[in-house]
Amino acid sequence: MPPVAIPWTKLPFVFDPVGLQEDLQSIPSQAWVPHFNPQDYSGEWSSVALRSRSGRADDITAQGAVEDFHDTPLAAQCPHLWAAVEAFELPLKSVRLLRLHAGSRVREHCDRDLRLDAGELRIHIPVATNKDVEFIVANRRLELGEGEAWYIDFSQPHRIDNRGDTDRTHLIIDGTLNDWAIALLQRALSEVVTESFEPERMASLRRFREQVFNDEGLQTELLKITDREKFLDAVVGAGRERGFAFELSEVESEFNERRRGWVERSVGA
Amino acid sequence: MRRQRLLDSFFEETLQRQMMHPFHHVFRRDSSMEEMVEWTEAHPGARVGGVIFHMSRCGSTLLCRQLAALERNIVASEPAPMDDVLRAAMRMSGLTREVQVRWLRAMAAAIGQPRNGEQTFYLKTDCWHVRHADLLSEAFPEAPRIFLYRDPVEVIVSQRRMPAVWTVPGMLHPNALGMEFSDWDPRETDVYCARALANICEAGLRAAQSDPRCLLVNYSELPEAMYGRLLGHFGLREEHVPAMRVAAQQSAKVPGMPFERDDKAKQSEATERLRTVVAEHLQPVYDRLEAARRTQMRAPEVVSA
Numbered sequence: 001m002p003p004v005a006i007p008w009t010k011l012p013f014v015f016d017p018v019g020l021q022e023d024l025q026s027i028p029s030q031a032w033v034p035h036f037n038p039q040d041y042s043g044e045w046s047s048v049a050l051r052s053r054s055g056r057a058d059d060i061t062a063q064g065a066v067e068d069f070h071d072t073p074l075a076a077q078c079p080h081l082w083a084a085v086e087a088f089e090l091p092l093k094s095v096r097l098l099r100l101h102a103g104s105r106v107r108e109h110c111d112r113d114l115r116l117d118a119g120e121l122r123i124h125i126p127v128a129t130n131k132d133v134e135f136i137v138a139n140r141r142l143e144l145g146e147g148e149a150w151y152i153d154f155s156q157p158h159r160i161d162n163r164g165d166t167d168r169t170h171l172i173i174d175g176t177l178n179d180w181a182i183a184l185l186q187r188a189l190s191e192v193v194t195e196s197f198e199p200e201r202m203a204s205l206r207r208f209r210e211q212v213f214n215d216e217g218l219q220t221e222l223l224k225i226t227d228r229e230k231f232l233d234a235v236v237g238a239g240r241e242r243g244f245a246f247e248l249s250e251v252e253s254e255f256n257e258r259r260r261g262w263v264e265r266s267v268g269a
Numbered sequence: 270m271r272r273q274r275l276l277d278s279f280f281e282e283t284l285q286r287q288m289m290h291p292f293h294h295v296f297r298r299d300s301s302m303e304e305m306v307e308w309t310e311a312h313p314g315a316r317v318g319g320v321i322f323h324m325s326r327c328g329s330t331l332l333c334r335q336l337a338a339l340e341r342n343i344v345a346s347e348p349a350p351m352d353d354v355l356r357a358a359m360r361m362s363g364l365t366r367e368v369q370v371r372w373l374r375a376m377a378a379a380i381g382q383p384r385n386g387e388q389t390f391y392l393k394t395d396c397w398h399v400r401h402a403d404l405l406s407e408a409f410p411e412a413p414r415i416f417l418y419r420d421p422v423e424v425i426v427s428q429r430r431m432p433a434v435w436t437v438p439g440m441l442h443p444n445a446l447g448m449e450f451s452d453w454d455p456r457e458t459d460v461y462c463a464r465a466l467a468n469i470c471e472a473g474l475r476a477a478q479s480d481p482r483c484l485l486v487n488y489s490e491l492p493e494a495m496y497g498r499l500l501g502h503f504g505l506r507e508e509h510v511p512a513m514r515v516a517a518q519q520s521a522k523v524p525g526m527p528f529e530r531d532d533k534a535k536q537s538e539a540t541e542r543l544r545t546v547v548a549e550h551l552q553p554v555y556d557r558l559e560a561a562r563r564t565q566m567r568a569p570e571v572v573s574a
Contacts, residue, residue, distance in 0.1 A: 209295075209296055212296050213298065222292050222296075223292050225292075226291075228291045231290075231291040231292065232291065232295075251295060258297055259294045262294060
């Protein structure tokens with residue numbers, strides 16, 4: 001079967017979060033290293049590897065071929081986490097814990113190389129999370145629960161905002177697509193129901209848009225601002241004045257999404 | 270768009286400039302065709318006062334500029350959304366003609382919204398749309414039409430200097446031109462272009478022969494034809510002529526440069542090979558167009574509105 005585009009799906013696995021969290025707590029705090037791409041996030045975003053190119057736990061780069069990767073000492077020290085990894089019968093690349101600290105966010109971006117049709121598969125297993133983590137892919141909010149396993153197509157625009165008081169840590173398994181993984185995805189699509197939600201602040205922006213369509217005065221005001229950054233800020237300000245809860249990340253995402261749609265329209269034959 | 274008039278050589282240029290503004294991305298309205306039909310019923314566009322078919326590179330932009338010189342007119346030149354509707358049947362197999370006609374009217378009304386009290390909307394189509402002339406006549410039966418064409422050697426020389434995107438099959442599906450992918454040969458791009466143009470001219474000839482309100486116009490008649498036999502055809506009067514004369518002083522595609530006839534320059538650029546290609550594929554239909562035009566010019570009363 002040729003890989004089809006799957007935006008996301010929960011996978012038919014459940015791991016005991018208690019065991020996973022026990023392993024997480026056993027990792028010394030000094031083992032964690034700040035994530036690369038500091039421009040992509042604000043706050044703190046750190047990681048540690050169970051499998052890496054150098055075999056070291058502080059080597060958190062994910063790029064490379066399957067044969068480049070080796071287990072780190074943490075793999076053996078974290079039996080519950082490792083058992084979850086071994087539930088996935090696919091050629092493994094990097095295996096990492098990614099921790100988004102309380103109050104931190106990852107700005108919207110696309111990981112274009114992480115695509116099924118490129119033979120790449122990334123699996124998320126939430127180890128510790130909280131209800132105020134906003135995990136938003138293609139402007140749908142996904143609720144990833146502790147101990148669940150998810151496949152998500154990260155070539156889509158995605159952003160994560162940890163608005164809670166506790167850190168959010170996911171176990172992230174990168175591997176290459178094999179027959180087992182294809183069968184797993186097929187099974188997930190036919191057996192598992194994966195819900196997604198309109199993010200509340202996106203709904204707020206949607207309602208604001210309707211208001212703008214009916215308010216020529218406001219249109220005139222906003223049309224005066226041609227600079228992109230100033231315009232997006234002005235939209236947030238105009239919304240706030242009128243009691244709307246959306247923020248800059250929503251307006252930015254809306255702008256990017258719709259501009260992409262426009263550009264693709266222009267190049268289409 | 271607000272009060273913006275469509276004064277660029279092409280609709281797409283006006284649109285692209287508008288879309289530089291971030292407002293139009295964040296606050297762009299997406300509507301289905303049916304929503305648009307409903308909206309345009311409540312917001313009718315200016316009366317469709319003319320449809321301009323053409324074979325490309327034959328003075329159609331000059332003609333549009335003349336029409337747009339009058340503030341009472343809205344002139345849209347090759348608007349892509351119209352192409353989407355005209356070719357929708359290729360993508361949507363179940364699309365009925367009736368629905369398509371309704372969509373064409375809605376799209377014309379949306380593009381031809383009177384933003385400054387304009388009264389008349391003129392549509393210059395893409396060159397391949399003359400192949401859908403019957404559909405457009407059905408949608409806008411009251412609108413007079415013309416098919417504008419030119420000595421094919423000059424058209425092909427112009428296409429060779431600066432090829433239009435449609436001359437490449439990957440940019441416009443060949444079926445829009447009555448062609449096949451296999452008709453295109455990278456060593457013989459002039460042949461593909463000439464055969465496509467021949468299909469366009471055949472369609473223009475058919476339109477003129479089956480429809481008394483479709484006039485044939487040769488580039489050689491421009492810009493004067495606008496003040497003569499096209500004036501009444503397009504519902505215009507003597508008082509409109511001076512403004513159009515001023516507009517004709519401008520080169521259509523390079524504003525600021527005067528319009529100049531360049532048939533001699535183009536003829537001198539034509540190679541022997543190019544003349545052979547034209548003679549084989551285009552000359553016969555051009556000769557028939559010229560004969561039909563002469564017949565029309567002998568009996569002008571038939572076409573007066």
